[in-house]
Amino acid sequence: MSQEVKKHHQTETDQQALPPSSGVLTKVLGFSVGLTLVFTLVANLLPQVEGEAPVDEVIDLGALTPESFAALGEKLFMGKGTCTLCHKPPPLGRAPDIQGENMVGLAEQRLADERYQGEAETAEAYILESMIEPSIYVVKDWGVAGSDDTVSPMPKVNAAPIELTEVEMNAVIAYLQHKDGNDITVELPTETPAVEEQAPGATGGAPLPAQSAEEAIKKYGCQACHSLLGSSSPVGPTLDDVARRLDRQQIQQSILDPAAVISEGFANMMPTDFAEKMTVNELNMIVDLLAASPADSTDSDSTEADSSETTTATETSNEEVAQ
């Protein structure tokens, strides 16, 4: 209808027609989809961390040494035990910083505290009791608000959702004792039932796990000291043919506990913290790559690199690693 005809029909200026609105739907849709894509972009620009699903791993208990038991404990502390969710250094921690403190010394102090109501008499027993019955003794100022330090916010470690087994809890205690140089008093497990160990559920802020052996090797800077994958360096033993000299077990030990066996002619310079930095996956990928490098058909422990094996070095028993 033309403007003039319309005017005849209206009595108020309220009915005044407006120019037709072109493409409202397109503009509205475009704006809406555009804004949605902005949010999508924000989500994709942030650091992408995928939570690792729990994975069963079988560990040969017979092959464990006290050090590797403590290393297992540390892995559990960071991973399946989810301890680091709360036990962090101040000011972030929601629980005492047990990694940073000397737990054996602290345990003895707490056992002497008049508030202590539990039944432990040694540091080992105290730590175990804290895991199984956290509310028996709550460290001052860490209790649930309003409970006057009688109720602990800590979950029972041997119950769901953490469900550490007795062996695993002993491993964690071994770690807590070992890290400050105290003696490990827990008994090493002797049977070989399958120990279910679950890969770390990622805690916040962990760097992205490497997706391949090469990526892992670059990530941990192995080539800075070792000749490997085309690069060369005189600082440490060459790794291009390491499978000739070491088996899987020994390669793994060299990474996790480099000070245990030092190759003759080289210095004790290798970083000792790979055990806490590497994920199980990354470690396995690296060990697979190194163990697969060209090897002689003769047996693998006959070269000069092994001549200084200490008694704590493990046998060449095979370690099953099932993923």
Place this chain on the structure above:
Amino acid sequence: MLHKRLNSLQLLPKMRLQKLLNIMLVAVLFLGASSLVSNLFIGDVYADSVAQRIQSVGSILLEGEPQPEPVVVEAVETEPAPAPQGAPKLKREDYPRVGASSRSVVWIAAQMHLFFAAFVLAVPLFVLVIEWIGIKYADDRYDDMAHEFMKITMTAYSITALLGGFLAFSLFLLYPQVMEYMMRVFNLQVLVYAGLFFAESALLYIYYYSWDALRYGNKKWLHLTVGLGLNVAGTTLLVVANAWVTFMMAPSGVDATGAVVGNIWEIIKGPLWNPINLHRFIANIAFGGAIVGAYAGYKFLSAKTVEMRAHYDWMGYTANFIAILAFLPLPFAGYWLMAEIYAYSQQMGITAMGGILAWLFIVQAVLIGTILLAGNYYLWAGMSRTEGSKRYAWMIKYIAMVLVACFLVWVTPHTLILSADEIKQLGGSHHKLLGPLGIMPAKNIAVNLMLIFTFLSFQLYRRADKIATVPYANFLNALMVVIYVVAIANVIFAGVYYGYFTNTVYKVGSSVMQVATTLVVIASGIIIDTFLFKKADMIPAVWGRVSNRSQYALFALPIAFTWLMALMGYVRSSVRTHWHVYTVMKDNSPDNFVPSIGYAGNMMTIVTILFLGMVLFIFWIASLSETKQSKPLAQQELEA
């Protein structure tokens, strides 16, 4: 004359009585039904032995006859009570495979259903209030707007139902054992849920279709009662369904293996049930308001007459008002939910906010920043409707500056993913200056200030068309200014001092202080303005006199709300990590890991765009129902 006066006098008490009776009737019906239903499921399901139930009532002895020997009757064997069965332990091969990620199918189905369910539950809530306002102020515009909102809801209701069916089928197909366990735990309650839909549907149809039939007088009160009943049914549906979700996060009424040991009420009323009820109830209203606001904005932009433009401008303002008003208490309801999660399991709480899901809360900051900025922008743009706003125009840029600064603080993360080189450059794992801005006290300051300043925008808008005439106006204004200044100082003081210089418990407790401060500002602002503008001089305000650009704020709001709802739903769901039912039933499916944030973001975009498409469909249907094709001239001439 007396006759007329008597008639009107008789009418008033009758109306009030009628209204009262109607409301009481519905309340009693609901209370009765709910207590009956709950009583059915409380108490022992397993019968006492038959012998105990059938008691002898006495015996008759004949004189002279010896006393009969008592006959010992062996108790009839009843079926032994079945052994309590825990949750199934599933292995990976137990999960059905359909070629697509089962989790993503259920994710999309569930989120779509929740979007629509939130909408159809929310709209009748504020429609009822608007309808009541129309009666109170005797203004037809409110009634017509309420009616128009309900029209949109009708199509949405069907879509909600079919999405619910899709969700149910996908759950039973892809997670049959989980569903078997959930059915075992919740038992007849699921049928109660299904049965409630009869009430909801009946009341919805009656409420909408009787609108013109029950338009005035006593019949209008009857209509309101139907609306009240509709909302009661809808809210009950909401809380019943919430129980399933909160049970999966924090199971109650079952033992450590998952066997049912409590009654249905104990199962429903877990520690997270009421926080989720409150949070979803309020959030639904905000969400519903935002969507009808988009409807109004769209109709505004495509309006063909000035009158239509004015009508939809007013509708958009009302919808935005509802959305922002409901949005303001949401952070507090969300805080209560998080506090209960922390109280139930500190581990779960930290996973959400300090662990792998922590980055999501940075995305949440972006979304809420968008919502607040859009809401504020709409208010500022709306000030152009009246000349009286010119007095306050100077404040707008300062409010904008504060909002942007607070938003930037809120968005600053604490933990950065750094390589070894970057750690060296930074001198540590956290930035010295920005690191402290990443933790909760700074965020709390930012949020509370954003809410205070949003309320300020709102208060300025409401004041823009009024001039105070009360004698103590100066004092009241001074009071308002001082309240703002002291409140802002208090929020900053509480956050900085308790947040950074005292221990954790005081830090956490200070956030309550900040929340209370914000609430004091809002409450006192409303109260002071009520007194200040009694009998105020009004400056004319023209509906429709607002820029086209301002309507885009009405589109930004529902998009942000929708994406935010998807985001928060994702957090709530994945905080269970690798458990179907936390601590009770482990998840061993191929999807039992927390996906990366980019993947999650893409899923949220998919559901948002699907939702956008379906909502446009609903709007189109609503306007289609009003479209009449005019008779072709040839046929008109034939009939003439």
Place this chain on the structure above:
Amino acid sequence: MKILNNPLVSMLLAAIVVLTFFYFMNIGIMSIQGLPLNANLTPAQ
């Protein structure tokens, strides 16, 4: 009261009222959470 029209007086009075209110509100809110404060608003525990 006419004196209240004096902007200085009304600001001063408002300031006294509001500061007192917030001071006691702070103490009250912290104490119902089991977190007592001293008179200078420092933690008492």
